[in-house]
Amino acid sequence: MINEPKIVEIKEIIDETPTIKTFKFDWDMETLGKPNPGEFVMIWNFKNEKPMSIAQINDNELAITVKNIGEFTSQLHDLKTGDKIGVRGSYGNGFNNSFEGKNILAIGGGVGMAPIHSIVSDLIKKGNNVDVVAAAVTKDELLYADSLDKLGANIHYCTDDGSFGFKGFATDCTKGLLEDSTYDYAFVCGPEIMMKGIFDILEDANIPAQYSLERYMKCALGVCGQCCVDSEGWRICVEGPVFENDKIYQITEFGKYRRDASGVKF
Amino acid sequence: MLKTNVCGVEFRNPLMLAAGIMGSNASSMNWILKSGAGGVVSKSFSLKPHPGYVNPTTVAVEGGIINAIGLSNPGVDNFKEELKKIDHENNVVIASIYGATPDEFSQLVGEVQEFVDMIELNISCPHAMDGYGASIGQSCDLSNTIVSASCDVAEVPVIAKLTPNVTDITEIAKTCEDAGADALSLINTLGPGMKINIDVARPVLSNKFGGMSGRAIKPIAISNVYSVYEAVDIPLIGVGGIYSWEDVVEFIYAGARAVQIGTAIMDEGVEVFAKINEGLEKFMAEKGFSSIDEMVGLAHREL
Numbered sequence: 001m002i003n004e005p006k007i008v009e010i011k012e013i014i015d016e017t018p019t020i021k022t023f024k025f026d027w028d029m030e031t032l033g034k035p036n037p038g039e040f041v042m043i044w045n046f047k048n049e050k051p052m053s054i055a056q057i058n059d060n061e062l063a064i065t066v067k068n069i070g071e072f073t074s075q076l077h078d079l080k081t082g083d084k085i086g087v088r089g090s091y092g093n094g095f096n097n098s099f100e101g102k103n104i105l106a107i108g109g110g111v112g113m114a115p116i117h118s119i120v121s122d123l124i125k126k127g128n129n130v131d132v133v134a135a136a137v138t139k140d141e142l143l144y145a146d147s148l149d150k151l152g153a154n155i156h157y158c159t160d161d162g163s164f165g166f167k168g169f170a171t172d173c174t175k176g177l178l179e180d181s182t183y184d185y186a187f188v189c190g191p192e193i194m195m196k197g198i199f200d201i202l203e204d205a206n207i208p209a210q211y212s213l214e215r216y217m218k219c220a221l222g223v224c225g226q227c228c229v230d231s232e233g234w235r236i237c238v239e240g241p242v243f244e245n246d247k248i249y250q251i252t253e254f255g256k257y258r259r260d261a262s263g264v265k266f
Numbered sequence: 267m268l269k270t271n272v273c274g275v276e277f278r279n280p281l282m283l284a285a286g287i288m289g290s291n292a293s294s295m296n297w298i299l300k301s302g303a304g305g306v307v308s309k310s311f312s313l314k315p316h317p318g319y320v321n322p323t324t325v326a327v328e329g330g331i332i333n334a335i336g337l338s339n340p341g342v343d344n345f346k347e348e349l350k351k352i353d354h355e356n357n358v359v360i361a362s363i364y365g366a367t368p369d370e371f372s373q374l375v376g377e378v379q380e381f382v383d384m385i386e387l388n389i390s391c392p393h394a395m396d397g398y399g400a401s402i403g404q405s406c407d408l409s410n411t412i413v414s415a416s417c418d419v420a421e422v423p424v425i426a427k428l429t430p431n432v433t434d435i436t437e438i439a440k441t442c443e444d445a446g447a448d449a450l451s452l453i454n455t456l457g458p459g460m461k462i463n464i465d466v467a468r469p470v471l472s473n474k475f476g477g478m479s480g481r482a483i484k485p486i487a488i489s490n491v492y493s494v495y496e497a498v499d500i501p502l503i504g505v506g507g508i509y510s511w512e513d514v515v516e517f518i519y520a521g522a523r524a525v526q527i528g529t530a531i532m533d534e535g536v537e538v539f540a541k542i543n544e545g546l547e548k549f550m551a552e553k554g555f556s557s558i559d560e561m562v563g564l565a566h567r568e569l
Contacts, residue, residue, distance in 0.1 A: 003326030007465035042322075046468055049321035086463065086470075219324035221532045224335055225288035225309060233294030261317035263290050263340035 001033040003221060005044045005086030011061070013081055017141045020067045020111055021077055022055060025087070027062040035062065037118035038094030038212055038242045042220050044086030045079070048072045051217045051237070053189075054090060055114035056121070062087075065143065067111035091220050092241050095119045095187055095210050100126045105183040105207070106153075107133040107198055109170050109190025113143040115212050115242075119187050124151050131156060131177065135170035135190065139163035171197035178205050185209065196255030199248060212242050213251070215258055226263070229253050267547055268304075270558040272501045272523050273423045273448040275383055277304040277358050280514065280546075280558055281539050284505050284528035285310055285362035285386060285427065286335070288536075292351035295359075302539030305358030307526060308349065310388040312364050313374060315341035319393075320472040325461045330480015330507065330529055332459045334393035334473035337364060342377050349381040360425070364388040366397040368415030379422045387416055387447075390429035390454035392477040400454070403429040406441040417446030425503065428452040428490075430483075435490050436497035443498045451503035451526060452490050456483045480529040481507045488520050495521025495563055509534060511545030518558060519565040 008025040016022055035041075040051045043064065050072050056063035068077045079085070097119060104123055108116035113134060123130050135158040136142045142164060148155050157165025158173040166173040170190065178201070186209035188198050195211050202209050215227040215236040227236035230253045234240060248254055257265045268279035282305035288294045289309035298306055318338025325332055339345065345361075352359050361382045363374040375385055389409055391399030402408045409426070417424050426442040428435060430453040439450055455477025461470045469475075487506025495502055504522030508514060509530040517525050530538045555561055 003331075004461065005322070005325075005463060005470060007463065044322055044470070046466060047320075048472070084466065086466070218318070218321060218335055218338070219331075219333065221324060221326065221331065222535075223287050223331070223529060223532045224324065224333070225290040225294050226335075226338070228288060228291055228294035230291065230293045231296075233288070233291070233297035235288070235294070259291075259340070262315040262338055264315050264344055265340075 001090060002088055005042070005088045006032060007084050007086050010079055010081055010083050010085065013079070016065060016143055019141065020065060020143060022063050022065045023076070023079070024056070024061055024063045025085070026060060029060055033090060035090035036094035037097055037122050038115050039090040039092045040241060041087050041089035041091070043076070044088070045072070045075050046086070047075060049086070051220060053115040053212070055117050057118055065111060065114040065117070089220070091237055093239060095242050097122045097126070099123060099128050099185060102128045102184040103182070104128045104130045105133070105174070105177070105186040106130055107135070107170055107174060107186065107188045107190070108143070109135045109194040110137070110141065111143070112190030112212070115189050116187060117144050117147065120148065120153050121151055124153060130154065131181070131183070133158055133170050133173050133177065135159070135173065135194070137161065169197070170194050171201060174198055174201055183207050188212070192255055199245065203245065209245050210242050211245070211248055213240050213254070216261055226259070267550055267556060268543060268558065270524050272503065275358055275423060277524055278356055279304040279543050280518070280524040281542060282358065282360070282524060282526050283307055284526035285388065287528035287531060289362070292348040296353050298536060298539065299353055299357045301536045302543050305360060306352065307360040307362050307386055308345065309339060310337055310362040310364045310391065311339035311342055311345040312337065313342050313370055315339065315344065322470050322472055325470045327459070327461055327478070329482025330478055331532065332457070332461055332471065332476040332478050333455070334471045334476035336473065337391060337394055337398070342374055346378060346381060349378060358383045360384040360386050362386045362388050362427070364391065364394070364398055368411050371412050372415045372419045375416050375420050379420060382422060384423045384425055385416070385420060386425040386427050386451060387413060388427055390427045392429060392431055392455055392457050393473055393475060400429040400431055403438060404432050406437060409438055410441050410445045413442050413445035413447050423448035425449040425451050427454055429454045430456050430486055430490050436493050439494040439498050443500050447500060449501045449503060450494065450498065451505055452494060453483070453487045453506045455479045456486060479507070481509060483507045484513060488516055491517060491522050492520040492565065495566065509538070511542045511549060514542055514546055515549060515561070518561045519563070521563040521566065523558065523562055
């Protein structure tokens with residue numbers, strides 16, 4: 001882990017969907033630290049700095065997957081291969097990747113598929129059977145279809161508009177899967193409203209799970225307090241971004257509200 | 267044994283959370299109190315919500331961190347709701363407030379004092395906008411007017427937090443004492459400091475300059491506490507690079523009656539408070555001290 005930005009060159013840019021790109025860069029695991037799936041890095045484009053999930057952890061290479069949703073992400077999308085960015089981290093408490101030979105369900109909504117991709121790669125390598133619910137609004141926005149297929153995951157595509165795979169939300173798709181199968185453990189990342197829905201379903205089905213949360217972040221070092229959540233005060237940048245289901249019960253703001261750059265709730 | 271009294275306010279131990287660190291909401295401050303701090307100082311807030319600076323707002327350097335968060339806060343109306351939710355029982359709750367004019371400070375004091383035990387005036391932030399923070403605390407005149415205005419309306423003790431970024435900190439300390447401050451906390455972050463990334467030849471912080479905190483600033487904080495202890499009669503709270511019980515003992519010997527801890531949380535976690543209390547208590551027992559009071563200012567004795 002490093003606490004000041006390391007400048008890296010973008011080696012490859014993959015146009016994943018009309019709004020989502022993956023950026024790959026070299027990362028010397030020995031000197032800079034080897035991240036675990038679920039951890040995040042702070043990306044500095046010399047104008048601003050934001051947290052991004054690690055989407056792939058390869059041999060001395062990392063990838064982040066970025067959806068173009070605002071000024072900063074739009075600036076990232078304008079970058080070309082060979083351009084530079086600053087990266088610090090990796091930070092946070094990642095997913096529990098110690099499972100072997102288990103039946104796992106991974107659910108990702110939209111660009112929330114990014115950390116799901118890195119944990120699924122790891123779990124498959126460890127001999128787990130992994131079902132993935134890959135959800136998006138429409139067919140063109142489905143992420144990592146080829147890559148997950150190659151890894152050997154059983155993918156259940158799901159689109160809000162029904163343009164590909166199951167028609168409807170990730171929650172409905174998950175409910176359907178649980179009618180025929182059961183799982184030892186689940187991993188979830190996506191819009192918080194989706195995660196709240198999935199949380200209720202998995203709790204009813206007694207499937208323990210981990211959820212990757214997102215909050216406004218400034219220091220990422222555990223001091224500024226900007227990302228602390230009610231009501232235990234846990235820092236998303238240190239105690240999170242990944243929390244187990246029993247901890248999610250104690251995050252009373254989960255699915256309800258979050259805070260902006262000033263700290264005002266919305 | 268660890269009890270300490272700062273201008274009439276009883277703390278169950280001399281450790282408190284420093285302003286600006288994990289003090290943005292009641293939940294995180296309650297966590298700190300549960301973890302062993304005798305008190306908490308909120309993140310500084312102002313009358314209106316303020317988003318602070320664009321990231322990067324913090325960067326780690328040798329011996330600590332440099333930050334220019336830019337006094338982000340949700341404004342007094344929202345912050346009052348957080349202050350109400352802090353567990354006040356047996357804990358000391360301190361609001362840190364900032365503004366640009368005597369009127370802003372006195373308004374803030376009036377708004378929040380019913381929810382807190384003490385108020386700390388941030389007249390020392392080194393990366394605040396012009397007219398705020400250290401631009402007040404670097405001037406005796408401005409410090410005097412702002413502290414006076416705050417004390418005029420305050421019904422709870424007022425602490426002025428001092429900046430080390432002055433020619434002579436004792437002058438400002440005496441001015442604040444004359445203006446009615448009940449206690450002083452020192453020091454705020456040192457600097458401004460800067461970190462330049464050499465690959466891109468660019469300052470890392472979006473604000474370019476920030477305040478330095480952490481282990482590296484402790485000797486400066488100790489010397490400031492030591493000097494100010496000899497210059498004023500009001501109680502002092504030591505802040506700056508405290509990581510261990512040994513650090514706390516140094517501050518108390520220099521003249522502090524309590525201390526504030528911030529950056530250490532980055533390296534040591536929230537557990538730092540319990541760990542320090544345990545070490546401090548053991549040290550006191552070994553040395554035969556029965557109260558913090560007996561230790562305050564011991565380094566000033568003539569041999």
